[in-house]
Amino acid sequence: DIVLTQSPATLSLSPGERATLSCRASQSVSVHLAWFQQKPGQAPRLLIYDTSNRATGIPARFSGSGSGTDFTLTISSLEPEDFAVYYCQQRISDWPPLFTFGPGTKVDIK
């Protein structure tokens, strides 16, 4: 089975700094990689789909990139509301359709 790993587990940064989050797959995956943001007590929110497409209403400071086994979520300049946990997610099997999430990266205030 394809496993997603995320690094670092925790990223301590200050507002205004750039955040770079990594998601690595155990084997090459399709471009259908997504990123979600989750704040305490809230449901996850879709940020990025298909590696690099921003979901509706997501600010331009969020961007995604990557291919094969290595994917990156970049937040160009952290706003106070960006401190949260971020998960990557991938469809790991075309048939039967199966899905998996990475373990998450927590971005907290330094």
Next chain:
Amino acid sequence: QVQLVESGGGVVQPGRSLRLSCEASGFPFSSHGMHWVRQAPGKGLEWVAVIWYDGTKQFYADSVKGRFTISRDNSKNMLYLQMNSLTAEDTAIYYCTRDQVGRFDYWGPGTLVTVSS
């Protein structure tokens, strides 16, 4: 606007059953596949199950296969998750989420299931 609202969570004893519901509104429910995703307390997200837009196909994570059943009623805009033989490992917040061309684009606020004696 798209809304998903889960219900049916609560405290249940190990080995017992529970049925979760998800009421959808604000979009053509019968045109979208739907998923259940869960999150154990303090843990990450785990995909649970998916059902095709017309209900003809369902697929499950290995951890729930044979115990959980996903279903839907398109006439009522409702999604369900029947959970049998529950164990403590099933304790989690359960979210329903809409499938939009393979992406989980809208989520409900979740409903908490606690399996405990």
